[in-house]
Amino acid sequence: MSKKKQRTYQQDIVGDSINSLRKVVEPPKENGSHLMKYLLIGISAAFLFLMLALPLAVVVMNACKEGWDAYREAVMDEYTMKALQLTLLATVITVAVNTIFGLFASFLLSKFYFRGRQVLAALIDIPFSISPVIAGLVFILTFGNMGWMGDVLDKYNIKIVFAVPGVVLVTVFVTFPFVFRELFPVLNAQGKDEEEAAALMGAGGFTIFRRITLPHIKWALLYGIILCSARAMGEFGAVSVISGHLRGKTNTLPLHVEILYNEFNTTAAFAVSSILVLLAVLILVVKSLVEWKKE
């Protein structure tokens, strides 16, 4: 019975809710409480300054403290470059895997009704609720030497733990709900009517996806990809556990920063951090562009 309710509900909201969601909510007319307004603005500004602007400024200032040459040396360092490469590699693979996976999962869970869909949806969210460090440990326990699949992997000479595949795997694990989470509500609100209508006219699965589903989800998809990339680049905990910190081999940028910092090489640590900051700013710009285009 409840399933049916869902279907009708979806049918009812298909058209209008989407439009109403897009409408910008007008702030209520001001009624003289300027004090409150400025107080809130002040608090927000102070908070943002303290929590965001100040730390970012510190990163940049410390990175440049010893001058341009020192900065360049730290950034152009062989190990830094290797770490950057690995971070980008892990990010690209992660985003590709999670995009495909997120598309399939959100499509399945929003368009088909079957026993256990709630369970599946909850499973997909697990990485959000598990500490990344635990995620890393789980992978060691599964794929490590003493682990559950250790013998099999040993036999075929596949190395996952303390190697690049492990770094990629945990990054995928930690970030896999992002694309799904962005797509699912949008697909769910769309209902299946349009797809059914197209199927009744004889359209195949791929045509339906390309001409009906994709135009509907493209912004959400892009947004999910952006969030996923940002998170994948910055991942520390899980990667830290599984990588083994092998310089030039399994070090990602965040791990490299930590190592430099622990070696009291502060300037270099901040210089390398600034690469991550730069990537983050880049992602932020793309994200703003996407939001602006979407309007």
Next chain:
Amino acid sequence: MYVEMKEICKTFDGFQASDHVSFGIEKGQMAALLGPSGSGKTTILRMLAGLDMPDSGDIMINGILVNDLPGNKRGIGFVFQNYALFRYMTVADNIAFGLEVQKKGKAEIKERVEELLELISMEDLGKRYPHQLSGGQKQRVAFARALAPRPGLLLLDEPFAAIDAKVRRELRNWLKEMIGRVGITSIFVTHDQEEAMEVANQVIIINQGKIEQIGTPKEICFHPQTEFVSDFIETDRWIV
């Protein structure tokens, strides 16, 4: 009989949505599936269209057993309850879609789209998007889109439910005339007895997944066979 349902049963998680449903509709008829909300009307329409599969029973369309035939091979046009227009396509592209997936020629598609836009008196609105249309216009587009591939059977699910009362009557007459002009066998679902009586020449009354009575509007009005039918149509009898 152009359409025939024989002893169709369908359950959803143990809930009997169709209970030994049997009826037939002659070619060129306009039939109404009338019943209260939740009585199983949409389910019947979806099974005819191949969107849901019956648990048992047979469906014949145009003399062919279509039980195992996918929906797109049944020669059906379907107008969804909320029209389900493709919202990222223009009106013209909506109408053309069915022909495009059939790989018809460009010229042929263009001609058919223009012909249908003219039929629904929306020649100038082909470039609009669904969200730029009124409810009545959306319905007309949905109708044209369903007709574009020249189906033999038109199914309409509550075609007037989403339209406000003022234009409903007007649209109802329009649709009746259109279907008459095209001459297509049609089945439409409604929970509004007045609507069924006015538009259809055959009314199938359904309650809790069972057929209560089949007949012309007159027969139903003056000779209700079950208590449910007389109760259900009572309120409006004096109008007819």
